[in-house]
Every structure is written in structure tokens, then in C-alpha cells.
Amino acid sequence: MAEALRVALAGLGTVGGGVVKLLDANRDLIARRAGRPIEVVAVSARDRTRDRGIDLSRFAWVDDSSSLATLDEVDVVVELVGGSDGPALTLARATLAAGRHLVTANKALLAHHGLELAETAERGSAALKFEAAVAGGIPxxxxxxxxxxxxxxxxxxxxxxxxxxxxxxxxxxxxxxxxxxxxxxxxxxxxxxxxxxxxxxxxxxxxxxxxxxxxxxxxxxxxxxxxxxxxxxxxxxxxxxxxxxxxxxxxxxxxxxxxxxxxxxxxxxxxxxxxxxxxxxxxxxxxxxxxxxxxxxxxxxxAGEGPTASAVVADLIDIARGEFGPAFAMPAGSLSAASVADSGERRGRAYLRFTVEDRVGVLAEIAAAMRDAGVSIESLIQRGVAADGRALVAIVTHEGPERSVAQALERLRGSSSIAGQPLWMPLLG
Amino acid sequence: MAEALRVALAGLGTVGGGVVKLLDANRDLIARRAGRPIEVVAVSARDRTRDRGIDLSRFAWVDDSSSLATLDEVDVVVELVGGSDGPALTLARATLAAGRHLVTANKALLAHHGLELAETAERGSAALKFEAAVAGGIPxxxxxxxxxxxxxxxxxxxxxxxxxxxxxxxxxxxxxxxxxxxxxxxxxxxxxxxxxxxxxxxxxxxxxxxxxxxxxxxxxxxxxxxxxxxxxxxxxxxxxxxxxxxxxxxxxxxxxxxxxxxxxxxxxxxxxxxxxxxxxxxxxxxxxxxxxxxxxxxxxxxAGEGPTASAVVADLIDIARGEFGPAFAMPAGSLSAASVADSGERRGRAYLRFTVEDRVGVLAEIAAAMRDAGVSIESLIQRGVAADGRALVAIVTHEGPERSVAQALERLRGSSSIAGQPLWMPLLG
The missing domain is CATH 3.30.360.10 (Dihydrodipicolinate Reductase; domain 2)
Incomplete structure (x- = not known):
């Protein structure tokens, strides 16, 4: 069998502990599937003494997580520190800059610095993998x-x-x-x-x-x-x-x-x-x-220890097999800039809820605002509510532009009949 | 961009036509994701003249599908001929023996000859991929x-x-x-x-x-x-x-x-x-x-043209990216022999339905057979049915060994009270 894939693990919380337990429990199976063993060789965490129910004495301990990036005899760094910046970012940058593979469960890091990290990974022909960052164990x-x-x-x-x-x-x-x-x-x-x-x-x-x-x-x-x-x-x-x-x-x-x-x-x-x-x-x-x-x-x-660890180790198996390519499916340089969400032109049906004073004319005021903004009402229900004597008005609109609904809400802003903020929710089409 | 992955396609039915249409429709996107273009260069099917709504004149035509395996300038053969043996098996064997990659949607072929084909693929360091063989477009x-x-x-x-x-x-x-x-x-x-x-x-x-x-x-x-x-x-x-x-x-x-x-x-x-x-x-x-x-x-x-073609092309993209390993996740030599299903020791709840003559003593006969075989009944319903004057008896058992239920049915075999075969269905636990 080929040489082991050597892993350095930063962060020994729920997920980090789960990764160690999984690699222990399914050791032989993983080696058969990956074509080579996967072995943790070094770890880093905030507190060396905390009892995590796992034997850490077999791993090299490093106080400063960023030094894992350049430790000898490490192929992959697994970043489970968390946070979009700080030590997680420092470690991720250093690992990829050293041409080492990085596996992370850190969605904040990727959402804010994913492009930069993908570019660095590509320059060093390293893997940047993050199955655990979205939807836990689901591939x-x-x-x-x-x-x-x-x-x-x-x-x-x-x-x-x-x-x-x-x-x-x-x-x-x-x-x-x-x-x-x-x-x-x-x-x-x-x-x-x-x-x-x-x-x-x-x-x-x-x-x-x-x-x-x-x-x-x-x-x-x-x-x-x-x-x-x-x-x-x-x-x-x-x-x-x-x-x-x-x-x-x-x-x-x-x-x-x-x-x-x-x-x-x-x-x-x-x-x-x-x-x-x-x-x-x-x-x-x-x-x-x-x-x-x-x-x-x-x-x-x-989420959870087992499912998230499952996703982290799936990434390690891909790396052990040599099955990885650009982080975001295509070269970072060919990714287009994301446009900022503008909901105005979107069309759909919507739910609107107002908490209103229970007095004459409230419904007429709301209905007029809808009409004036061109919002077509599919259904409207008014119900009395609880102790404060207020009523609840729930509306479902016909399909139409979100812009019109926003205009209707704008017309009603500051109305003395309406308590608090109305709630708008789109219907999933 | 790297050189195109050159594909030979055997079988131009619903799925084969879908693959050609997909590669045409999503051509640029696929090239960006795969890191190189994917191009059909040769095709083979039973009937050259049938109108499939696609232009075949740009592909080399081959009458004998098995000759695709050794055609010059082909990297991958896609087998969409179907059938566990015959031309599909001949083509699959020849392709892998020539050290060429094979993509297939043929579940029968794999269920009967998967081990042999995986061994041949391994010897030639070729991919044997079959995402489309199970559950259509679902990866x-x-x-x-x-x-x-x-x-x-x-x-x-x-x-x-x-x-x-x-x-x-x-x-x-x-x-x-x-x-x-x-x-x-x-x-x-x-x-x-x-x-x-x-x-x-x-x-x-x-x-x-x-x-x-x-x-x-x-x-x-x-x-x-x-x-x-x-x-x-x-x-x-x-x-x-x-x-x-x-x-x-x-x-x-x-x-x-x-x-x-x-x-x-x-x-x-x-x-x-x-x-x-x-x-x-x-x-x-x-x-x-x-x-x-x-x-x-x-x-x-x-199933269907689009979903199945999607799975076939996903396999081609993996091959274009160089991301493939052993067909059945580990080397063929380390796969264990499958044991033949023996349900006797299995435990569970079950549904049993008898069509019975509507006369005195039928229920007692069924209940006695259950008791004598040690089957514990959770619920029993008898309903009159339709024109033939027969009744239907539906039973749900408590959890127990399937062997006992089989024994009860054996005891009732040949009973003049029971019309036709009883139906047994396990409850999914």
C-alpha cells in the first residue's frame, strides 16, 4: 500500500474530535477506499489539557496553529479553528502558500476569502476542499x-x-x-x-x-x-x-x-x-x-460531530486518491464577479402580515396602499389576537414584482394603525 | 486549454441522443468545468438512417460497435447499447482491454460482469464509470x-x-x-x-x-x-x-x-x-x-433523456479532469464475495394479506397457523370485497423472525379457505 497521507489538525472542538474518532474507528476501511492510510500526525488547539475523550499523546502538539502550515512531514492541513479572519485565515493562507493541501469546514472563511484562497491553492497545485462547510455531512x-x-x-x-x-x-x-x-x-x-x-x-x-x-x-x-x-x-x-x-x-x-x-x-x-x-x-x-x-x-x-467529520474525511480521501481540481469547479481566474442582490425586478407571490389596531378603517388603509402600488391580493384574513387587543392581518398576493410590494409597505410606513414592522415572506415557487 | 477528450458513442437511442444534445447545449460550460472540451468523434448504432433530431454527419460512423474500442483518436467509449451480454459486453471488454476508458449506463452489464470489467479496467489503468446505471441523474x-x-x-x-x-x-x-x-x-x-x-x-x-x-x-x-x-x-x-x-x-x-x-x-x-x-x-x-x-x-x-445524459456526461467530466479511481471504490481484488440472501434470520414487522372464502372458521384457521408458527399479530382486519363474494384479511405482525412468518404461510398452503397466493410485504424499519 502507498504511503500514508499525513494530516495536521488545527482545532479540537466537536468537529476536530470527531475527525480523530472517525479516523480511528474506520481506519482500515478508509485505507482500503483511499488506497493508502490517512494519519493525523500533528494537532493544535487552544487548550492542551482539556479532556476530549481522545488520546492526543500520539500526535505532535503545536501551540501556534499557523506553524502547522510549514511543519515537516505534513501533506494536508485541516482547519477547524473557525472565524472568517484571525488564526483561521492566517493558517489557511500559510498552508496554501506553502503548496500544501487545505481542508476546511469554515464557511465564513470561504464566503469572505474564498477567491483569494482558491487563487493561492491553484498557484501551488494544492487542493482547497470544503465539503464540511455547507450542510454538514451531505455531499x-x-x-x-x-x-x-x-x-x-x-x-x-x-x-x-x-x-x-x-x-x-x-x-x-x-x-x-x-x-x-x-x-x-x-x-x-x-x-x-x-x-x-x-x-x-x-x-x-x-x-x-x-x-x-x-x-x-x-x-x-x-x-x-x-x-x-x-x-x-x-x-x-x-x-x-x-x-x-x-x-x-x-x-x-x-x-x-x-x-x-x-x-x-x-x-x-x-x-x-x-x-x-x-x-x-x-x-x-x-x-x-x-x-x-x-x-x-x-x-x-x-451539523454535529459525526456528520461534519464524515465530510472532512471524505475530502481527505479525495486528496489521498489524488482526485481534486479547482476549488470552485473552474479556475479561479474564470469566476465572474457576483452581482449584488437586487430584488426589485423579481416576481413572485408573497405573504404579508400586519399587526394592527382593532379599529375602523384599518383594512381600508392597507387595501388602498396595495391598490395604489399595483399589488393584487389573492387572499386576506383578519384575526383578533391575544391580550393587547390588536388584530393580525395576513395577506397573500398574486404573482407580481417585489418592487410593488415594497412600495405598498413604504406607503404604510408610519401609519398609526399599524403596530411594529410588517413581515414580508416570499412563497417558494 | 488542454486537448479535447475524444468520445466514441455506441447506441443512439433516448440516452445516446441526450448525450449528444447535452454536449452541444452546454459545450462551453462543460469545457470550463472539465478544464478541456469534450467532443464526440465517432458513433455507432443499429440504424444509420433514422431521424434522431441531431446532426450525425460531423461524427465518424461505425457499423460494428465493437470496433469503437480500437478506433484511432478515441479516449473514452460510452456504451449505451444495453443488455447484460451480446454487443454491450463485447464492446466493454474490448474497450477496457485496449486500456481505454469506459462509461456505461448499463446496470445489467455491471450486475452480471462488473467484477470482471473492473479487473480489466485496473490492469489497463482505465476508468470504468457508471453514474447513469443507477437512479438516472442522481449522483x-x-x-x-x-x-x-x-x-x-x-x-x-x-x-x-x-x-x-x-x-x-x-x-x-x-x-x-x-x-x-x-x-x-x-x-x-x-x-x-x-x-x-x-x-x-x-x-x-x-x-x-x-x-x-x-x-x-x-x-x-x-x-x-x-x-x-x-x-x-x-x-x-x-x-x-x-x-x-x-x-x-x-x-x-x-x-x-x-x-x-x-x-x-x-x-x-x-x-x-x-x-x-x-x-x-x-x-x-x-x-x-x-x-x-x-x-x-x-x-x-x-430515468429519461436529460437526467441520464447528465449522469453520463458527469462521468466524462470526471475522466477529463483525471478524477477517477477503482470502479467499485476499492481495488477489485479486495472486494469480498457477496453472500446469497437468506431472509430466515431477519427480524421485522410484516404485512400479510389473504384473499379468503367468506365462511365460518377461516379466521380461526389463519390465526391458528400464526400461533403455531409463533407469529405475534399486531392488528388484523377482515373486509368484504367485490363481486366474487370473497373477503380480504390483512394482518400486521409484531416484530419477529421472517422464518416464522414463512412457516405460518407454509402451514396454510393448500387450504381450501384461501384463494390464490397470500401476499407478504415487510414494513420498512
Whole structure:
């Protein structure tokens, strides 16, 4: 058997520990499939003494992770430090600049610096691989980069954040509101103590920008994604959606259109006959629509020790086999600049919810604003709500330009009849 | 840009025509992704004169497909002739023996001769690739071979035949019986005029044997699969399944167990909370369960011109990129022999349906046979049926060995109370 692929591992949190456990547990199988053994030779982490349930004494220990990049007898560096900048970026740059292969699970790093890192990797003929950065254990990077490679992709979209899907599923199943379910998710460890990256859609946007790059041959660009999270979704919105035959899901969508590539993360109403409506809990799912293959769906665990480690090691096996090419499916120099999302020209149906004072003339005011902006209403429901004496008005529009809906909302801004911000959600078409 | 990958195409039916159209339509995109152009240079088919809607004058024409294997200036042969033996096998052997790459969509060929062909490919350092052979456009070969490569797979299973799923979905939606729906499917072109390979499960078994080889490191072996089709499923079975919260699907299952690898194609009762229950029409879906990644689901179009061509060209792109290794994920010499399916030791819940004479003592006879064989009954329903005055008895057993159920059925064989063959279907666990 050929020589071992020698791995240096930076970061020994949940995923790093999982990678060590996986390489131990499936050692022989992996060697047979990869054609050679895969061996961790060096590690680096913040705390050398913490008990991780794995024997670290067999690995060289390095305090400064960036020195892994130039350590002798290392073929691949696995970066599991996290963060778009700082030590992760320093290590990634140094590794690729040294002509060494890099495997990372770091979506923020790629969304912000993916192009630069891909260019450096190409100069050194090194692999830059990141299956674990999007949708955990699901081989969706490979699915787009290779599986669907023969297709012009029209749209790629999916449920990319397990925390949000867990919260939305639980709100739906138990008829509860966001804040309450978030606290519980935090207590159970399903949401971070600072949940901003997840619930405000930033994590999903990082992942979407990577998928879009692979699907559309564009430069990964976090700044080109319009981002909205789930913080303002009420239990009542989920109930209204259900009455309309839909479920609420945080969906990242990247789509080729007349204005160029459009990328947005936003809570959507997903019809019950769409597979994404049936993705519950912390599961992730990605759909790619190709001009020959039609609709492909990839579904599985989007996070966690085992699934994420599975994706990291799949990348290592590809490298051991010598099966890797340009990071974003084509040479970095031929990736086009991503256009910044402009939703105005987009057309679709939308859900609108207003919390209103329960008094004469409110509905007329809303209806007039819709009419004046040219928004055609498909259905409207008003329901009394709770203790504060306010009512809820939920509208579904006919298909039309998003610009018109935005104009209607602008007309209603500052109205004394409307409490707080209205919520707008597109229907997934 | 590097030199073109030169392709010879044998077979110009639906899929072959699709490959030519795809390579024309997505020509520039494919060249960018593959790093070099992919060009058809020669073709062979039975009828040179048939109008296929594509211009063949730009390709060299060869009457004898086997001569493509040694034609000058060809890098890859794409075999779309079909059939486990005959011209397809001759061409495959000659191509690989000449050290040329082979791409095929031919599941029968691989299920019967996959090991031999993989050995020949290895000797010549040639690629043997077959993404299109299983589940059409869905990249499930790649998903198992590479995406889930870090995992010990416990079970791989799925809906592998679109014709059967179309028929079962239609029986379910319209409450009709098998024969009627089959005729309609044939008239619509969703089923072949000789539908045996599809409806008797043979096509699904070909595909399952390929998936099992990749998942379990076993030699592909059609003869090791227990095969049962959907011919004996009644509309009444589907209605009973629905009343029990299940749908009937033809599922191929390969599972590692104490007796070794077990492979079976059989109609199953699939619970409504399982994603396979929601796969309708001619869609295919494959689930792989890995010891680290958990449950992965791949879903999409399982057949048709566009999807199958997409998979064929994905293989060509891999070859153009130089990203290929052993056909069945590890060297052919290290694949273990597949054990022949022995269901006796398997445990599970099962559905049993008897068509019985409507007279005193029938239920007692069935119940006694179950008791004497040690089969524990979870539910039993008797319903009167249609014009012939017979009744239908549907039983769901508690979990237990399949051997016991087989013994109970053996005890009832020849009973004058029971009309025709009882139907047994496992519940997907």
C-alpha cells in the first residue's frame, strides 16, 4: 500500500474530535477506499489539557496553529479553528502558500476569502476542499461540483441552517413563539449562547455564497447575499401559513436571472407538496435545478460531530486518491464577479402580515396602499389576537414584482394603525 | 486549454441522443468545468438512417460497435447499447482491454460482469464509470463512492425503478388495480411493452447489486439479490397500507447483518414519516446510513433523456479532469464475495394479506397457523370485497423472525379457505 497521507489538525472542538474518532474507528476501511492510510500526525488547539475523550499523546502538539502550515512531514492541513479572519485565515493562507493541501469546514472563511484562497491553492497545485462547510455531512459540494457538472444550473436553494429549522419546526409543532423556543433550544445545546449568526441568517448566507459559486461560476461573495433571519416570525405566521397549505422555512436561494445572479436568505412559505416542507428538526436539504438533470435533492444531517467529520474525511480521501481540481469547479481566474442582490425586478407571490389596531378603517388603509402600488391580493384574513387587543392581518398576493410590494409597505410606513414592522415572506415557487 | 477528450458513442437511442444534445447545449460550460472540451468523434448504432433530431454527419460512423474500442483518436467509449451480454459486453471488454476508458449506463452489464470489467479496467489503468446505471441523474454512485466514503455503511436502500413507483403512486392516487394502471402506463410510454424487467424487480435488483458493491466492498452479484416485483400488489393492499399510515413502495435494500450482506428487492410498507413515502411518480430516491454521517438521502429523476445524459456526461467530466479511481471504490481484488440472501434470520414487522372464502372458521384457521408458527399479530382486519363474494384479511405482525412468518404461510398452503397466493410485504424499519 502507498504511503500514508499525513494530516495536521488545527482545532479540537466537536468537529476536530470527531475527525480523530472517525479516523480511528474506520481506519482500515478508509485505507482500503483511499488506497493508502490517512494519519493525523500533528494537532493544535487552544487548550492542551482539556479532556476530549481522545488520546492526543500520539500526535505532535503545536501551540501556534499557523506553524502547522510549514511543519515537516505534513501533506494536508485541516482547519477547524473557525472565524472568517484571525488564526483561521492566517493558517489557511500559510498552508496554501506553502503548496500544501487545505481542508476546511469554515464557511465564513470561504464566503469572505474564498477567491483569494482558491487563487493561492491553484498557484501551488494544492487542493482547497470544503465539503464540511455547507450542510454538514451531505455531499452537496461534490454533488454540485461533480455530480451536476454537466448542467447549466438555473437555481440552487435549500435549508442551510439546522438551528433555524429546529426552531421553526418546534414553533410549528408546539404553536409557540420564537423567543420561547430559542431559549429552550439554547438550553438543549441546539442553539449557541450568541445565536446571531444562526437566527439572523448569516451562517446560511455564508453557505449560500459557496453553493452559488459552484453552481454559477461566480466568485464567492458574502456581500452579494441579501440576508434576513427568522427573528420576526411569529407563531401566528406559522399558523396562517399552515392554513394556506404551507410551512415556514428559512431558505437560501441563488438564482440566475436577467439581472444576473441573485442570492438571498429569507424565511419563505414552502408549499406542502415541496420536499423542503417535509424537512424538520436540524436536518438540512439542498435542491439544485439543472437544465438536463431537472431537480436534484440532497438531504441529511447539517451539523454535529459525526456528520461534519464524515465530510472532512471524505475530502481527505479525495486528496489521498489524488482526485481534486479547482476549488470552485473552474479556475479561479474564470469566476465572474457576483452581482449584488437586487430584488426589485423579481416576481413572485408573497405573504404579508400586519399587526394592527382593532379599529375602523384599518383594512381600508392597507387595501388602498396595495391598490395604489399595483399589488393584487389573492387572499386576506383578519384575526383578533391575544391580550393587547390588536388584530393580525395576513395577506397573500398574486404573482407580481417585489418592487410593488415594497412600495405598498413604504406607503404604510408610519401609519398609526399599524403596530411594529410588517413581515414580508416570499412563497417558494 | 488542454486537448479535447475524444468520445466514441455506441447506441443512439433516448440516452445516446441526450448525450449528444447535452454536449452541444452546454459545450462551453462543460469545457470550463472539465478544464478541456469534450467532443464526440465517432458513433455507432443499429440504424444509420433514422431521424434522431441531431446532426450525425460531423461524427465518424461505425457499423460494428465493437470496433469503437480500437478506433484511432478515441479516449473514452460510452456504451449505451444495453443488455447484460451480446454487443454491450463485447464492446466493454474490448474497450477496457485496449486500456481505454469506459462509461456505461448499463446496470445489467455491471450486475452480471462488473467484477470482471473492473479487473480489466485496473490492469489497463482505465476508468470504468457508471453514474447513469443507477437512479438516472442522481449522483448516488458518486455519493457512495466518494461522498460517504469515510463511513462504514450499515444499510443502503431506495426506490430504484421509476416505472414501478409510477404504477404504485397511480394505484394509490386513483384507487385502481395493477393490471389497469400498467396498461395505461404502457400507453403513455412510462412502461415498456415488455415490462418484466421493471415490474418483476429485476431492473431494481441490477441497480441494488451495484449500490451494495460500493457500500459494502462486495463483488457486484445479481444472483445474490432476492427479487420480488409488484405484480401481486392489489389496490386493496394499498388501501390497507394507507389505513395503517403507510404507503407501498418497491424498495431495494442492502444491509450488513450477522449472516453477512443481505440484498433484497421487494414491495415494502413505508411509514408516512419516512422520506421514501413521499417519493411519487417516476422519481427515484436512495438512502445511505453511515456510522458517522447518519442518514443521507439523494432524490431526483431516475430515468429519461436529460437526467441520464447528465449522469453520463458527469462521468466524462470526471475522466477529463483525471478524477477517477477503482470502479467499485476499492481495488477489485479486495472486494469480498457477496453472500446469497437468506431472509430466515431477519427480524421485522410484516404485512400479510389473504384473499379468503367468506365462511365460518377461516379466521380461526389463519390465526391458528400464526400461533403455531409463533407469529405475534399486531392488528388484523377482515373486509368484504367485490363481486366474487370473497373477503380480504390483512394482518400486521409484531416484530419477529421472517422464518416464522414463512412457516405460518407454509402451514396454510393448500387450504381450501384461501384463494390464490397470500401476499407478504415487510414494513420498512
Amino acid at each position: 452537496v459540494i461534490k454533488g454540485l461540483r461533480e455530480g451536476a457538472a454537466a448542467n447549466e444550473i438555473g437555481r440552487v436553494y435549500g435549508i442551510l441552517n439546522g438551528t433555524c429549522n429546529f426552531i421553526l419546526s418546534k414553533m410549528e409543532a408546539e404553536g409557540r413563539d420564537f423567543a420561547e423556543v430559542l431559549s429552550e433550544a439554547q438550553a438543549l445545546g441546539y442553539a449557541e449562547s450568541d445565536p446571531t449568526f444562526d437566527i439572523d441568517g448569516i451562517d446560511a448566507a455564508h453557505k449560500l455564497s459557496i453553493l452559488a459559486s459552484l453552481a454559477f461560476g461566480s466568485q464567492p461573495a458574502f456581500g452579494a447575499v441579501a440576508v434576513h433571519g427568522i427573528r420576526h416570525v411569529l407563531g401566528a405566521d406559522i399558523a396562517e401559513a399552515a392554513a394556506l397549505g404551507h410551512r415556514v422555512r428559512l431558505v437560501g436561494v441563488a438564482e440566475a436571472g436577467p439581472q444576473g445572479l441573485f442570492q438571498r436568505v429569507h424565511p419563505h412559505l414552502v408549499p406542502l407538496d415541496h420536499p423542503l416542507a417535509h424537512v424538520t428538526g436540524s436536518t438540512n436539504a439542498v435542491v439544485a435545478e439543472g437544465n438536463f438533470v431537472g431537480r436534484l435533492l440532497f438531504q441529511g444531517a447539517g | 448516488v454512485i458518486k455519493g457512495l463512492r466518494e461522498g460517504a466514503a469515510a463511513n462504514e455503511i450499515g444499510r443502503v436502500y431506495g426506490i430504484l425503478n421509476g416505472t414501478c413507483n409510477f404504477i404504485l403512486s397511480k394505484m394509490e392516487a386513483e384507487g385502481r388495480d395493477f393490471a389497469e394502471v400498467l396498461s395505461e402506463a404502457q400507453a403513455l410510454g412510462y412502461a415498456e411493452s415488455d415490462p418484466t424487467f421493471d415490474i418483476d424487480g429485476i431492473d431494481a435488483a441490477h441497480k441494488l447489486s451495484i449500490l451494495a458493491s460500493l457500500a459494502f466492498g462486495s463483488q457486484p452479484a445479481f444472483g445474490a439479490v432476492a427479487v420480488h416485483g409488484i405484480r401481486h400488489v392489489l389496490g386493496a393492499d394499498i388501501a390497507e397500507a394507507a389505513a395503517l399510515g403507510h404507503r407501498v413502495r418497491l424498495v431495494g435494500v442492502a444491509e450488513a447483518g450477522p449472516q453477512g450482506l443481505f440484498q433484497r428487492v421487494h414491495p415494502h410498507l413505508v411509514p408516512l414519516d419516512h422520506p421514501l413515502a413521499h417519493v411519487t411518480g417516476s422519481t427515484n430516491a436512495v438512502v445511505a446510513e453511515g456510522n458517522f454521517v447518519g442518514r443521507l438521502l439523494f432524490q431526483g429523476a431516475g
